[in-house]
Amino acid sequence: MDKLKKVLSGQDGNNDDGDILQAANQASTLGWGTRMKGFIACFVLGVLCSILGTCLLWIPRVGLILFAVLYTLGNVASLCSTMFLMGPLNQLKRMCAKERALATAIMLCFSLSLQWKNNGLALLFCILQFLAFAW
Template sequence: MDKLKRVLSGQDDGSADGSADGSGILERANQVSTLAWGTRMKGFLICFVLGALSSILGTCLLWIPGVGLAVFAVLYSVGNICALASTMFLIGPSRQLRTMCAKERALATAIMLWKNYGLALLFCVLQFVAFTWYGLSYIPFARDAVLKLFSLCV
């Protein structure tokens, strides 16, 4: 159980002895973090919900004549940054950056970074689905629970 907590809190770098070089600023930020697991979950949920609401509000305001595009760009960008920051509560910033392009998260990361102006609304929806799936990958058994929930609904 201690190993699981270390891995989820970003304190385990995956090496056999568990030592980290600590030379980077992100590694040092991970090492000084003293948040309890419950606090990390609360931070994740608050940032994720605020990010989702900001992006959804920006998407809704896209259709306002004149200023809609600028409002959309600002709110949607702030929402994405806030949502991305939410997963840093779960595993820390350094590990977040290292695992964004891992094999099981590569598709979600690619969709999240994709830019196509003609299909912006479709990609907004796909981006939130991808980010939700990406965020759930940091919570033990969360993906399995969501898959089981959807299989019960079908």
């Protein structure tokens, strides 16, 4: 369990900023149990919103709008769930790292499919975004 805590909090030995991040982590007012509860709550809420949004995609006229709102809320909640584990600053650093730049770009480019108002393209970007988030 300690190894999992170290990896998720960014203290896996690969950081040069280990002392700074460790000090920031220790200064946090949230305990590990509270962080795990926040992670689980946000992640479950994010998955439910995303699934509900995807199911509502095919409703005529308003489906794409409902999908955009619910799926965006789901993604924000899912991203916030990982911030409970590693903190916002470490999350942003990892998202902007070279090996994750493509996944971050895919996550951010999702809004393009909504501007084209194409349900099939929105579903394709939804799948790509899920894969990028899992990566």
